Amino acid sequence: SAVISQKPSRDICQRGTSLTIQCQVDSQVTMMFWYRQQPGQSLTLIATANQGSEATYESGFVIDKFPISRPNLTFSTLTVSNMSPEDSSIYLCSVEGRGLRDEQFFGPGTRLTVL
């Protein structure tokens, strides 16, 4: 299995500011994903974080709004830029691969509230 930590666990931010969320895994993984879960909704994939290259974004999500870094096989960051109240969600990091037998593991999530 993989143990994933996320920082911060929660934050309350002002409109117009940016927040960077960190995801750390205890082992090297091939795939890292960032998801958003808006209140009362299921998970929506934002992007796949690729090591050494730009992230691959899903329809409706753009790099300017959600820049992602993945400097190595155990770490990634997601920035939520120029936040508005509509960005209030739980943001989850997820990993897969490299001996995890195609299972997908999720981090504890970051609960973001934008005022």
Place this chain on the structure above:
Amino acid sequence: KNEVEQSPQNLTAQEGEFITINCSYSVGISALHWLQQHPGGGIVSLFMLSSGKKKHGRLIATINIQEKHSSLHITASHPRDSAVYICAVRRRGNEKLTFGTGTRLTIIP
């Protein structure tokens, strides 16, 4: 129509009851996941299935590939089982997961 449908959306039961949550999907899949999400937001992977049945403690997951249907069962339910249970499928040839909307389970002591 969503590719992954769960039922029921909400379920309240007494402690000790046998619980069944259902998941139906409409696409060809390589695997199906059952996930548990507690109120804090974190998600735990319970099972990954591609055929048959798996058991872990009081939890049992089954899948019928021909009928495109999976069930999650909880025996001797306990208040700590209260959570949202999410079904997710991996489409064949695609590494991404498609999620159901979840079943909110509440177990009353």
